[in-house]
Amino acid sequence: MVFAELIVTFIAALVIIYTYYKYVLFSYWRKKGIFYVEPVVPIGNIGSLVTNKVSLGEFFCDLYIKYKDHRAFGIYTFFKPNLVITDPDLIRVVLTKEFNNFHDRGIFCNEKVDPLTGHLIALSGKKWRNLRVKMTPTFTSGKIKQMFAILKLRGEELVSSLESVAQTGDPIEMKDWFKRYTTDIIMSAVFGINSNCIEKGDNEFQYWGKRIFKEHPFWSVLSAFMPQVLDFFSITMLDRGVTKFWTQIFRDNVEYRRTHNIVKDDFMNLLIQLMEKGYVESDDVDIDESSSTNKNRLTLLQAVAQAFIFFAAGFETSSTTATFCLYELAQQQDLQDKLCKEIDETLKKHGELTYNVLNEMTYLHKVINESLRKHPPIPNLIRICTEEITLPTTNIHVPKGMAITIPIFGLHRDPSIYPDPDKFDPERFNKDKVAARHPYTFLPFGEGPRICIGSRFGYVQTKVGLVSLLSRFKFKLDPRTTVPIIIDKKSFVLAAKDGIYLTIEPRK
Template structure:
């Protein structure tokens, strides 16, 4: 018994010493990083560093970074700690341009979780680092041009008619409409069609498998999400997959079946799935203007595998459906609050549609006020409230005297910039005139970043057009907006 008590005592002393040693290390060494570099920073707290408000569920990650930006924005750069890892917020638009564009070679990766072995669907454009990202980005860029968008416009238009019908039915019955859910179903149907070639029809069947999986992906799993975005090394070390196995299996199966169906039935549709299949079969995507009947040489070493193809379809799906459905939801919300803006918008939409004889790709582009309204929505509610990059090689940030070390996480406070009263006076006010040409010209181009910037910006920027279409469709349905206003 006495020996056992002695062992227990010694063991407790060792544990206490280790914990105390770690405490001293974190407090005086790890948390001294930004002080030693003379970088302004909020005081970190053990054990979460700067993430305290996020881990307590009081602020989202984007809001927390915006709060720090608002408090310290006089400084060109601001230090924070993701647990004990130092990360740098870039606060000045000129420096943001330096990171995102001018010195892109030093900051080309996001440094988020990507592990093709444990989690095959994470091998996609958003997460892949270095050469693999560059290869895929170059290959997919032709898929996201205006001419491709025009070819896919038919799907968007067809589905938007179903959306209008669904809204009409709800409105007639004076039912409460969960706008976010309705928009998510609309976007799910569009992207499932163009990325997976599937007619999933979640607008009519809210429990369609694609929609169910969509809900599952965005279920709150705070710890995994924070780690995946800010500290992927922890997940990598413990080999923890970030995507649920059922989701992974579902998407790989759906993608495989779609490819097999198109191949077996010789179906060619000019959509994302077609581009992915071309990359799998030939190693390149044929240019639309290339009418040659002589087949180009297949590039065996550049072909992608079925799993790599599935990962790209997956990112087009998750990248596309929540981003644009949230944007439309917030836009309709603001329209419900501001009937004057809604009326002006409805007038423009009705007039242009009359002129063009209905909804077409060109007519949607000819609606400047709609453009302003959606731009203002993305200012107030940026779907991705902060951008991240990782420093690939030590580099000095001009005008700061700071040499950023390799491996340092970089954060761009998009929400902070968009709600900064020095850049956008009265930031809480919804004012589409901020996107008047003259007002745009007065602002720094890197102070408004809903789609990011530089070579790694959003590949789907064109999708804004499909958001316009959805807002435009609601012109027929003023009733929905007034019902919505009553509920606000």
């Protein structure tokens, strides 16, 4: 009898929950009269994501391709409404024209308990704005030129480490090698130390680098849906070991430089300037930055958080880009030959690789852009509505707090924008073709005031890596690598599930 009552109560509870979801929680888009994708109780539209059937990039790409005729449409992530925007004009509104209504990403940030979350990617509102203004001079071409020697040296080290592998003809996992290369660059440019990953792959820097992206699934879901709970209980999102490791090495190196009066041309020096003076010295001797109004100095922890995010945002994205370039070039030897010819001729003309020489390699730039189109490392952009607005030219009213997704991967794979989208064709980035496309249909670095601050540095480290390798080696696809790639469902950046294996042989 008791058992029967329990079953009835259980079924009644299920019916109530189902009805509540279906007619209350899932009524948002219907009531607003905005097209939406029919949700399923209780996960909304993200069933295939939760069950790991597709990656985040593929998920929004599939939705884009199916529903792109609606300029924007609604979905539910669990019970939360999310507006997906597909029309480039509306994307421009959100990212740029009405930026003041959409200036945040809604990423978890609690500087008190998790000091390293106080970085540019996660900060919101005024705090983000002040920091962005301070950090922008750090990434000028003048500053990157000063750091060029670091990049070139790492490129040479990568070549010499691969020289012996090239003799054996054994396949290599390309992403692993590029990750070691970008880790060494960023560790020396940002933390001022030689992490030696190219020489010895499996070391503590690689270990703590991987730990950054190791998420605690429960806390991640909680941070997305009820961040107040994390705040209330002072729960940390980042592994404490990660915070300790990165803070320690930054602090030690700052102290070492101060004690020994060492000044180098790198990001660490610029972060020290921000801690000591509150501004970065200008490349232009005629500009006196000390008169700047935004002179609040960074605390040590604020500086560590920025160093940490340069590392986290910079090593994985650039190594992914360089890897996909070689993956595509290995399949089309004629394109590889064309790029090698450009590299050889330009190097011969100038005698050495410099920042300016790199910028003369126009075909290289097209190859990288085509790789970023076909395989954008960050496949979606996110924004939170920070002030309610009706999107111009639509009847879509966006309330404060609404999450917005912009499916970059979908736009980049749309055959009406990029005909035959699976084909790797750098000529798509010829000047006339670029001019004929809507500017908001190529967004590998995002757009608007929150565009990637490190894009120039990302391009340069990708280019130096490719030029160093292609001037010495020829790359072919190893049969272990699938065509097309199978995308890793668990990876935050767009990545190949089983790696990219290539064989290399000396060119000369």
